[in-house]
Amino acid sequence: MNVAEVKNLTKYYGKLKALDGITLNIPQGRIIGLLGKNGAGKSTFMRCLLGFLKHKGDITILNETIKSHKESIHEHIAFIPDVSSLDDRLTVQQTIDYVASLNQSWNAEKAQQLLAGSDLPLNKKVANLSKGMKTKLYLLITLSLNVKILLLDEPTLGLDIVFRKEFFNTILGDFYDESKTIIISTHQVEEVEQILQDIIFIDKGKMILFEDVEELKKKHSIFTVPSDKIEELEKHKPKLITKTLGHVSAILNSEIKIENAQINKPSLSDLFMEKVGGSNA
């Protein structure tokens, strides 16, 4: 069953084509990564999904057609842009009360449980919280909402590695079950690689790939040969050959056989480099 269906989604900013005919179906119960360079169109894609941006093409989420923003869809979809998008003028308690009062899916018991396990200062203004504390507050809010879809748009932007890890581990451990769908947009794929089930590569507004992560990794391998045997790789026309000390490597189809080549499993960022190229993955 699909929770969202996107057909030929196109978005222009003036003359710039930010999204170029994206068509995909998002299945229920999956954790999907949206990977692209800065400016590839990841945020635009998410904002179009929610109707925050005017667009061409058809979007259906949870059987609702999205032409413009509909507040009602947020009963079932939580959206987290990044932790600094909380309202700095409210205190922690006021933020929690505000979200709790507006969302029917608010689970007060869970919120209380999460609050008890945190050291969040209830009377402190969000503006005066550290990034780590803001992350905890955002997690508390998100995890207390019993929604069907969670959209995370670069949620850990500006956080240090400890909080980035904590963020994703908590999302996975406390939120996810097989009835829920999570879409995570990021350009720091290493941190989410272990939790993703599907991956979408997006570049210059175009969807390059949408595949099951395990399948994708099975299909490809990193072949490393000594530098003087570079032609062994070149004959398979890889998009990218990387040079290391005395060796060259390329990602190729796993079924290819190259004598004496060292074979390794590629990471998602290796695959992204291979499919998209560039150095900013």
Add this chain to the structure above:
Amino acid sequence: MHKLKAIMIKDWHINKKSLLIPFWITAGFYVFILLSIAFAYFKGDMNINMIDLDTGPPVPVINYIVNMAILGLPGLMSILFIIMLTQNALNEDIKKNCELFHRSQPVSIWFRTGSKYLMGIAGNWAIMLIIALFNFLVINTILAIFHQFDFYSAFNGMILSSISFMKTGLIIGSITFFFSAVFKDKAFFQGFAILLGVQFLFLIVNTMLNWNLPLPLTYLFKLIKLNPMEGLENDVASLDIRNHISMVWNSILFNWKTLIQLAFSGSLFIGATWIYKNKEIK
């Protein structure tokens, strides 16, 4: 309606500091007067003289004018703070980078804009009325002790003056609220500058081509203009303050102009919400 209540509570938390500033200014004013009185008392210069009032206009007229005058400071403060709050109403969340957080809540955009509109305009009205009521009690107690007190004239003076300021605040606040949906920053000044530009352009065109294009600022001033003191001199001369009060009620509230003012303000609210709703959030 509990969602509207939740949003209003949130907006109150955000705006309460600004909303309460007129209280502190008034409190400071009273403290200053009390200190002056105490200083005069201890220096032996205390001299309260109401003799001039005894030989002046009749008691109801004095009560009426004094109670209109006590609205001067809170009324002007109310308009000033209405402008301050409404000019940030629909653009501040965007500036503060929390627009997406608020928009991602399952609540009607009309509730969100309605709450901001009410907080910016009715919130300031409420503060003004509370200060007015306090001033009313203080001033009329003094009048009752040292001179004479006529409740009918005093109360009508205060209420009519309050209504004048409330209506002016409503119109100016609605215009500024509309500008806040259009402009990202300094909405009042940007909007006013554009209106001023159009005013001068139309004036030049009218003069040069002998046309009769409507002048926006002239129309707005006409719409806002309320004068509860109008005709007071004649009524004082004929000692008919009750007639004057009933005339002012008609000229300030019970007429077609009020309906036009309400329709104008309502249209600006609807227009502002429509623009805000259709704004792309990047």
